[in-house]
Amino acid sequence: MLQAGFTLSPSFMHTEAPLSAAGRVITNRELFLGFLKIGLLGFGGIAPWARHVIVEERKWLTDAEFASMVGLGQVLPGPSTMNASVMIGDRFKGVPGVLMCLSGQLAVPLLVVTGLWLLYGHYALVPEVKAAVMGGAAGAAGLVMGTAIKMARKIQPAPLALLVGAAIFAAIGLLRWPLVPVVLLAVPLSIIAAVLEKRA
């Protein structure tokens, strides 16, 4: 049964899972395959690829929903995107969904990284290999920045929200202040900004 209302107000009943942003039911198989792809693509960390597959390609979540989950993932212990994937699995399919998302994102990377590690001794000194690794790392950095800019373009934050985001970027990215105190200070300020701008 498709009930469009569930996307906007996540159900209070655990028996009915919310639909995707595109109004579809998400299956365990889709969760596993989606995260398999995210893990397979995930050069330089999985955050940009998770957004690409989940928001852009499969339309499970909107940009704002995805950013909110990554934000919550950021203030909890553990990698923020892995935390977001726990929330995504639980949102659509409960505990089995969580296991699908986690195993999907790790299956291929674990094979690749052990394979690379075994090969590494032989090829680390080949200049082309070194150049490819450096080029890939530069691309990964651009990927992460481009993803943040794209999310901001799609979400179009209110003025105070934009200010808060810019301040956090300056503190961590430019001034290199420690992450935990900055986040602990920024989250309450950001909530106050949301109250002032009546965003809920």
Add this chain to the structure above:
Amino acid sequence: MNALLLLRIAEVFALLSAFSFGGVNALLPEVHRQVVEINGWMSDATFSDIFAVSNAAPGPNIIMISLIGWQLSGLAGLVVATLAAMTPSCLITFTVTRLLKRHSGSRAIKLFKEGLVPVALGLILASGVAMMRTADTNTLLVAFSLATAAFVAFSARNPLWAFGAVTGLAVVAQHFGMM
């Protein structure tokens, strides 16, 4: 297979996981302290190699911990290290998410989630700049990063196009002595 070693691996990484605010990269100095200095499991050079290789592979950054486990005790070490590093943080996230969901209708929770959005945007952008600082050792690489960022920000096409292009261009640049 050394059961005591596996137990110690589980203990070290499970404890780190529960306190790993900011993800694996933020925790890197502490992982180094535990693995190289406190437990003396490997040399500094091996640790650096593991870091480089796990960053060259696709996937969540946590696979670095998996590779440390592999280096220490093979497949069993990999499985134990990976599960130990994931389980506490995932359980905490799961519990908090369920608690929040129970009150998802309340205005306070909605404002809390709204407040998290700009935090996530600022932090993702900051981590991109931090990665640039480590990765871009010459002007050409800076240009590669900025071009990739522009492609991803303003095109709906798969980011793999940009990623593949700069990796290929780097090999070509190396060929002409520009790296």
